[in-house]
Amino acid sequence: MATETATELFEEHRPVLMGVAYRMLGRVADAEDIVQEAWLRWSASGREEVREPRAYLVRITTRLAIDRLRQVQSRREAYVGPWLPEPLETDFGPTAPDTAEQAVLADSVSMAVLVVLESLSPLERAVFVLREAFGFPFAEIAATLERSEAAVRQLAGRARKHVDEGRPRFDVDPVERRDLTERFLAAAANGDLDSLMAVLAPDVRLVGDSGGKSRAPLRVLETADKVGRFLFGVAQKPIPDVEFRFVEVNGGPAVLTLSGGKPDNVLQLDVVDGRIERVYIVRNPDKLVSFVA
Numbered sequence: 001m002a003t004e005t006a007t008e009l010f011e012e013h014r015p016v017l018m019g020v021a022y023r024m025l026g027r028v029a030d031a032e033d034i035v036q037e038a039w040l041r042w043s044a045s046g047r048e049e050v051r052e053p054r055a056y057l058v059r060i061t062t063r064l065a066i067d068r069l070r071q072v073q074s075r076r077e078a079y080v081g082p083w084l085p086e087p088l089e090t091d092f093g094p095t096a097p098d099t100a101e102q103a104v105l106a107d108s109v110s111m112a113v114l115v116v117l118e119s120l121s122p123l124e125r126a127v128f129v130l131r132e133a134f135g136f137p138f139a140e141i142a143a144t145l146e147r148s149e150a151a152v153r154q155l156a157g158r159a160r161k162h163v164d165e166g167r168p169r170f171d172v173d174p175v176e177r178r179d180l181t182e183r184f185l186a187a188a189a190n191g192d193l194d195s196l197m198a199v200l201a202p203d204v205r206l207v208g209d210s211g212g213k214s215r216a217p218l219r220v221l222e223t224a225d226k227v228g229r230f231l232f233g234v235a236q237k238p239i240p241d242v243e244f245r246f247v248e249v250n251g252g253p254a255v256l257t258l259s260g261g262k263p264d265n266v267l268q269l270d271v272v273d274g275r276i277e278r279v280y281i282v283r284n285p286d287k288l289v290s291f292v293a
Helices: 003-025 028-044 053-077 099-108 110-115 122-133 138-145 149-166 176-191 193-200 226-236
Strands: 200-209 242-248 252-259 262-272 276-281
Touching: 003 053, 003 122, 003 242, 028 053, 028 262, 053 122, 053 138, 053 226, 099 200, 099 242, 099 252, 110 122, 110 149, 110 262, 110 276, 122 138, 122 149, 138 149, 176 242, 176 252, 193 226, 193 252, 242 262
Parallel strands: 200 276
Antiparallel strands: 242 252, 252 262, 262 276
16 A cells, blocks of 8 residues: 555545544544544554555544543543533534534534533443444444443443433524524623523523633533623623634534634533523633634
């Protein structure tokens, strides 16, 4: 196999490998490191007997991601304040040839799902990602994880049950989410507490991720009263030279806030029955580097 052919094959499958690694780890930089390591192993190995490059590369990437996930779990436990996945600008490209598959991929990479996946074991997470997001057959997942197919089916059942129990049910209409996001921003920017409260569900939750490196709540805020008053207070301290940009992250509309041309935060909302149920705010500068021009 020529070097050019090996490179072309790897690049053909890079989007899938990046998708697996990001869903496993929730960090773009970590996922890129894993994919780079997969490339090094792929380019250094003899590939004459590799019949299915995609399956082979996914196997390498998944095993590397499991090892990395086990390493970073202790760092997650020491994380300052709530942890959210790094916002990922989503352009599924060739990994999603039709609208139905795009919906599956968007759901599997959403903030809500990735937060729930944090509570799974590395093996459960790998099975869930490979099966639910990418549709790999159980036999192939079993070979990847070096487990029996029966064991993989048990892992899949436990993971699916846990995700179903832990994931809130949100509306996925991007037009409605965009509309509510605009109304939310206008109310917050104008310090209009009444209008802000009108778009918040009574049991709304606000999760702010700063990693202790920016100002954000160090615990999850719950109820419309607490969330509304917090946001009202934030609006009284406007960000200098502010600019808002709508972007698509993690499969849905979001707002990138810039201060002096530099990323300040990414905000995303989850919506149920026309009201905001979740507010995610990522302010950790380490998780905003991909938005730097």
